[in-house]
Amino acid sequence: MPSSPARFIFLTAVMLSACQGKSSDAPAAASVPATPSVNYWTLIAPLVAGSYGGQCLRPPDPAPFPGPIVIAAGGKVSAGKLSGDLRSADISLSSAMDNEVPTAAINAGVGEFTLMLADKGAQRGLTAMVANGDQAVACEQATAPAALHGLNVYALIARVIDTPRRPLSCIPTGALKSAEVMFALENGVLSLDAEQFDIGTSRRQSALFTDGLSKLFYSATLADGRLIKMNIDERGQLAGLEGKGRNDQLYACK
Template sequence: MLRRTALLSALTLSLLLAACGKKHEQAVDDSVAAENAEAQATEAPVEEPKPEPKADYWQFVGPLVAGTYEGECVRLPDARKMDATIKVGADGKVSSSGLEVDLHTAKTIMMMRSRDDKGQYSTVATLAVDEGQGGTLSLQSGKENGASLGKGETGIACTTVTANRNLNARPLYQSVAKLLEGRKQTIGCLDTKNLLVRRKLDFAFDNGVVKIGDASFDLKDAVGEGFTVNDDGKNVGLIVEMPAKRTLNVLFDGAGNVTLLQAHNDQESTHHCMVES
């Protein structure tokens, strides 16, 4: 439970980091827009800024969640027992008892896979179309299996669901690797012993191994992991818990470029890196 809580906190941190980054970018955009408006009075119009790259997240999320979920179900909000099936199509369209949600329009995705003391894994996933009434799908596979689909005030919640083998079959990083494999980049990192010192380190992701300068994280050894997708694919976060209480949190843009990286051991922060503008 403590491990899952720690990993969930890291996932939440990734969401917050993405949100903070978005607010900062919006503030910069507003400032630039004001300057451009003033300049346009005497200068030629400036070019429109290029749209931020977005990851096609469904390519690595879809294969994990697509399937048919049946179990002991109740209708929400009245909790009336009913026979129901939640179907998640390969195209991202979900349906159950009159409810329909298109997950290809999901703005936020959070997935977490953790290992218990007996070496058994469990995976949970939440996909939300928006913060309002657009629809949310939640799945759990492992020791307990469940699925729920909600839209507006209504929903279907099922327990003792036939296990979705794809959801819990393999490490999550192997799916995100489609976006990151072969990635190499130089990023600016603070010296955690002396925050006034900043140095450039090489980042690489190859065959499941993350390298930051001389440090390396072999994700095949992870005891817990997760990833988040925010802002409709503009930000992707990878969170990994390694043996010996080492953790790694990497935030990418939709093209797979590192924007922020943090790593800790049991005692302290070991890396704090971000893209140099």
Template sequence: MIRRTALLSALTLSLLLVACSKDKDESADADETQAQAQAEGGEQVETDIQAEEAPPAPTVDYWKVVGPLVAGDYSGACMRKPDLRKMDATIKVGADGKASSSGMELDFREARKVMLTRQREKDGGYGAMFMFSVDEAKGGDLLLQSAEGSKGSAVINRDDIGLMCSEVGGIDKLSARPLRAVFSGLLGAKTQTVSCLDTTNLLVRRDTDVEIDGDVLKIGGTKFDITGAETEMFTFDDAGRTMSLTLIMPDKQTIGLGYDGAGTLTSVTVFHEQERSYSCEPKREG
């Protein structure tokens, strides 16, 4: 009897061990399955997040227009920085955006900010000021500015080293054509629709067509003769991801058109002194 009881006890213990082992295996399998599911779920979430990430912002290759316009050798009476030594020198600017002078070499195709200005002078002619600024980490600036008569000035800097030149010839070519005509090919569709605030009721927005037709800018039902602009300014920021055209009219109205790198309108503003007549943003779909 004792032997039989011992045998049953041994058998029971053996069955319990098998059952426990089976439970552990099943638990391990379940844990592994859960971990795999979580991993796959994590991968799916990561894939979904990547899929939802916005594509990189478009950039405009403005240098294909700016390059031929500014290319040239700009010579004059110069002063070297930092020792202020006077010397005759030349600042060479290539159509490829590379500029050099007195041992300095800079690539302005990498410019983070470009500001090009053309303005009417008192004698009825036009002057120009073109500024290029490379990323702060790399350093480097270039300034080309016209002056009265056919002479102008040119400045190139990199960190504390630079060259400032006056009596520079050839800069008057920068103001020969209106900037809006020079860069018209970068501005996307001729007519674009934006959403504008109703200035009499700021809770209302209205779809408004904006069109540059030759020398006439149309914003909704308002027309502007932009041949009369006293100042034109084109800017390219963030290495061509954004650009803008600003027009200052004789009646002190200031017109601003903002674009992304693809030439799509992102903002339209019209101010007359402190009064705003247009404030527009991209039209929302749906």
């Protein structure tokens, strides 16, 4: 049997060895889950889901093709042998007044697969087209779906981008440093301090959804030439704002 000091050292070594063994077997601390990303498909689906037929063909073949182009509520697109999934695509929406006629367009792409829906007004109908590589299906029909005809992009995404009054850090034209500007967007009216932009009645609007439909870039051009651009991040938060106001006042805010 070891002497007392030697015995103490021996027992201490055994205890340390046991503790180290238990430590290595202990489960690692749970990692903090990443903040879930938003997904804007629920906004887009009611706008695009449906069957698009009418007069169809497979360009460049001029022969009629029975169609239709079908977009399911879950995002799957099918047209003959072509298929794609809009839930993983980058999608852009645009609306404008063309000679006082409201028009709208939707473009989507993922890999080589692309989709286009273009509402050219009540007199000119709607064009729908899908393509993948050198294969395509295009259809012309007399009227656009009610959700797409007369699309107002702001109205579609208002619940996402509307923001109660809050301060932003902005660098106005000619300034050498940032200044606090009070910002709000409610009921289609965007305010930067005393200046107001009625984006709900803009002549041109667009929204671009990227990164798995988790990021949103919105822009609006007013009839008087003033301009607003907004960047919404994957958490659904305002990440940046740019604009051109009266007297060519420029804003760069975050």
